[in-house]
Amino acid sequence: MYRITAEHLNTYFGDAHILKDISLKVAENTVMALIGPSGCGKSTFLRSINRMNDLIASFKLEGTLLLDGNDIYSKNMDVVDLRRRVGMVFQKPNPFPKSIFENVAYGLRIHGNDDEDYIAQRVEESLKSAAIWDEVKDKLDQSALGLSGGQQQRLCIARTIANNPEVILMDEPCSALDPISTLKIEDLIHELKKDYTIVIVTHNMQQASRVSDFTSFFLNGELIESEKTEKLFVSPKEKKTEEYITGRFG
Amino acid sequence: MSEKTPGISFQNRMDNIVDDYRELGNLAIRLNGDVVKLLENYDESVHKSISAGSSTLDIKTINLERVCIRFMATEQPLAKDLLFIESMLRVISHIKRVGHLCAKIADSIRNIHEVPIPEKILNQMALMGEYIGVMLKKSFSVFLNHDLDKARELDRDDDKIDELYDSILNEVTSTMINDAEFAPYIIDTIFLARYMERIADKAVSIGSRTIFMITLKRPGIDE
Ligand SMILES: Nc1ncnc2c1ncn2[C@@H]1O[C@H](COP(=O)(O)OP(=O)(O)OP(=O)(O)O)[C@@H](O)[C@H]1O
Ligand SMILES: [Mg+2]
Numbered sequence: 132m133y134r135i136t137a138e139h140l141n142t143y144f145g146d147a148h149i150l151k152d153i154s155l156k157v158a159e160n161t162v163m164a165l166i167g168p169s170g171c172g173k174s175t176f177l178r179s180i181n182r183m184n185d186l187i188a189s190f191k192l193e194g195t196l197l198l199d200g201n202d203i204y205s206k207n208m209d210v211v212d213l214r215r216r217v218g219m220v221f222q223k224p225n226p227f228p229k230s231i232f233e234n235v236a237y238g239l240r241i242h243g244n245d246d247e248d249y250i251a252q253r254v255e256e257s258l259k260s261a262a263i264w265d266e267v268k269d270k271l272d273q274s275a276l277g278l279s280g281g282q283q284q285r286l287c288i289a290r291t292i293a294n295n296p297e298v299i300l301m302d303e304p305c306s307a308l309d310p311i312s313t314l315k316i317e318d319l320i321h322e323l324k325k326d327y328t329i330v331i332v333t334h335n336m337q338q339a340s341r342v343s344d345f346t347s348f349f350l351n352g353e354l355i356e357s358e359k360t361e362k363l364f365v366s367p368k369e370k371k372t373e374e375y376i377t378g379r380f381g
Numbered sequence: 382m383s384e385k386t387p388g389i390s391f392q393n394r395m396d397n398i399v400d401d402y403r404e405l406g407n408l409a410i411r412l413n414g415d416v417v418k419l420l421e422n423y424d425e426s427v428h429k430s431i432s433a434g435s436s437t438l439d440i441k442t443i444n445l446e447r448v449c450i451r452f453m454a455t456e457q458p459l460a461k462d463l464l465f466i467e468s469m470l471r472v473i474s475h476i477k478r479v480g481h482l483c484a485k486i487a488d489s490i491r492n493i494h495e496v497p498i499p500e501k502i503l504n505q506m507a508l509m510g511e512y513i514g515v516m517l518k519k520s521f522s523v524f525l526n527h528d529l530d531k532a533r534e535l536d537r538d539d540d541k542i543d544e545l546y547d548s549i550l551n552e553v554t555s556t557m558i559n560d561a562e563f564a565p566y567i568i569d570t571i572f573l574a575r576y577m578e579r580i581a582d583k584a585v586s587i588g589s590r591t592i593f594m595i596t597l598k599r600p601g602i603d604e
Contacts, residue, residue, distance in 0.1 A: 337457060364459050366597055376459045378387035 133200075134159045134298055134328040135180060140194040142175055144187065149175050151352045152194075157298075157345070162320060162329045164343035164360065166336065168375070171349040173332045177300045179203075180330070181217035182210055198298070215242055218291030222303040224283035226275035226290075231267050234275045234286055238294045253293050260326075261289035262319050281312020288319065292327075299323065301331040305338065317342050336376055340364045348372045391456050398452065399525065401445045402469065406521035408438050409476045412483040413517055413580065417510035419487055420503060423494035431487040438480035442473050461527075468594040472524050475583045475590075479517065482576045482583075489573045496566040502552050506574060509545045513581050516542075520587035529595050535588030536600070542581040549574045 135157040142150040150172045157163045165173040175184065182203065184190040196203045203213065215238075226234050235254040244250055254271075258264040263285040267278070275286055284304060291299055301320075305313040320329060320342045333339050339346050340360055347357040348371075356369045367373045374380050386392055412434045419427050449466050452458070458466055516538050523532045553571055557564040589600050598604040 336459060365463065367460055373460050374385055377462050378391060379385035 132159050133157060134198065135330070136195070136197040136200070137176075138195040138197075140176075140179070140192070140196055142172075142179060142184070142193075143189075143191040145189040149352050150179070153354045155347060155354055155357055157328060157330060159328050160324055160326075161345060162324050162331060162343040164339035164346045165330065165332045165349060166334070166339050166346060166375075167349035167355075168380070169334075172352045173349055174302055176349070177219075177302055177330060177332055180298065180300060181214050181219055182208075183219070185210070211242075215294045216296055217298045217300060218294060218296035220284070220287055220291055220299065220301045220304045222306050224280055224287050224307070226278070226283050226286055228274065228276055230272045231275050231278070231286060232271040235290050235293050238290055242294060254289075257289040257293040258286075260292050260323070261285045262315060262322070263289060279312070281308045281315060284308060284312065284316060285319065288316075288323075292323075296327060298328045298330065301329065303332055303334065306334065313338070336364065348375060350375070387462075391458075394448075394452050394456065395462070398445065398448060398466070398469065401441070401448065402473065402525070403521075405438060405441055405445065405473055405476050406517075408434060408441070409479040409483075410514060410517050410521075412438070412480055413510060413514050416483050416486050416490075416577075417507055417514070419490050420507050420510060423490060425491075428487045428491055432484050435480035435484035438477055442477040445473055446470060464594045464597075468524070468590050471590050472587050475586050476521075479580050479583050482580050486573055486576045489569050489576070493566060493569045493573070496569075498567065498570060499552065499556055502549055502556070502570060505545055505549050505552070506570070506577065509542060509549070509574070509577050512538075512541060512545070513577060513584070516581055516584040520584040520591075524587055524591045524594075527591070527595055529592060532588040532591040532595075533600065535585050539581050539585045542578055546574055546578045 133156045135155075137153050137155045140150055140153040140155075141148065153176065165176065167173055178184045179192060179196060180198070180203065184192070192204060198213070198217065202208065227237060229237070232254055235257050236250050239250050239253055244253075255264065258267060263282060266282060267286075275283065278286060284307075288299070288304075305316050308316065317338065320331070323329060324344075331339075331342065333342075343360045345357060346360045346363045348355045348363070348367075348369075350371055356363065356367060356372045358367065363372065364376060367376065387395075412431055415427050415431050415434070418424070419431070449470055453463075453466055516535060519531060519538070520535055522528070523535065550571065553567055553574075556567055592598070592600045596604065
């Protein structure tokens with residue numbers, strides 16, 4: 132079953148045609164990596180899935196984008212609920228200047244939870260799922276800003292998980308992290324895919340090949356090739372993909 | 382700019398690997414040529430030079446293996462670059478084995494060079510050696526040029542070697558039957574022909590690896 136389905140998706144910022152006729156499916160409990168040169172539209176695609184682009188006045192979208200078969204851009208779609216179901220982790224960890232506990236509880240509270248026992252339980256579960264519980268369990272009331280970059284990123288993942296999403300979008304989640312923190316996030320991605328569907332943007336080919344089941348190569352707003360990751364990095368079908376991943380590009 | 386190129390360091394290192402590979406190939410071809418010379422006329426200095434050449438080939442192969450491993454670790458090649466380097470490691474180990482076989486052949490020739498081996502057998506072995514030289518050259522260039530069609534030819538080329546091998550064997554057998562006293566001496570020629578035939582197998586293996594590198598399929602098994 133496909134969590135995300137894009138069919139003939141086109142997006143625009145004003146007159147600029149950004150994504151061009153993208154058709155792409157992401158199966159449940161898999162990791163899809165998006166690769167491609169800067170400006171090719173990876174983030175735009177990611178942000179279309181949870182309607183983050185709606186915040187930009189000039190943004191326009193044509194074609195079909197479905198979550199579990201339901202039109203993400205239909206009038207009936209509850210955008211607040213959509214963003215709970217489709218969580219997002221950014222390049223730079225962005226914890227709130229609050230305690231570690233409140234960072235994770237925050238999402239639950241804005242979605243209307245006020246049962247403190249439930250919140251405490253979810254916070255613990257989420258921190259455990261994000262593989263950071265052991266590091267923070269004795270200082271839940273301390274500021275999240277005191278954590279290292281890698282810890283902050285896992286905290287942000289915990290914050291996303293707390294809302295029980297179906298999909299987690301990650302836009303270069305490790306680009307600001309050292310190799311050890313990066314490996315922790317990558318291990319975490321392997322764990323998380325048991326329960327979630329993940330779409331990750333990365334400029335690191337090795338990372339894409341380590342964490343993802345499928346990889347999609349974007350170029351100038353077009354989807355050039357989407358394949359099983361091991362196939363794409365060993366014997367890509369398209370010459371453009373081959374040129375990009377082997378550095379014979381530009 | 383027409384030809385798209387990877388980074389300068391990547392390209393330089395790849396070029397160096399290819400240069401080293403060519404050197405190994407040329408050395409193996411030289412050794413096989415020396416073997417043919419030795420068959421025609423035993424000469425101790427040629428024998429020594431074959432043994433020394435085989436040792437040099439060993440050392441150069443190990444060095445190139447190290448270079449390839451470092452290249453993979455630091456440049457992290459992908460797709461056709463990855464397949465090329467991975468296959469390179471296998472191909473050069475075949476080339477190394479060619480050197481070993483040439484050294485063994487040289488030793489066998491020393492054992493029989495004072496025995497009056499029938500002309501016909503010697504001629505056929507020399508012919509085999511020359512034919513093998515052609516196959517080696519072909520296999521080395523086929524791999525470097527990703528030449529799928531010529532890679533497939535190598536398997537057919539090997540039929541000719543098998544034919545020569547069989548005919549040498551028949552010749553040796555009939556000599557042994559007709560001249561039983563001769564048997565203990567001539568038996569070495571069987572080993573000799575067998576080693577030569579195995580050099581041809583190495584050329585075929587390089588061809589198969591080239592096919593695999595391009596298609597990811599084993600010729601005759603997966604395709
Ligand atoms: N808010 C915006 N208004 C206008 N154009 C935008 C906006 N955001 C992005 N674009 C344009 O859309 C195109 C795709 O941008 P996008 O951010 O999706 O690229 P990307 O593949 O994520 O690149 P990078 O790897 O650098 O993050 C670019 O040409 C960019 O300039
Ligand atoms: Mg981006």
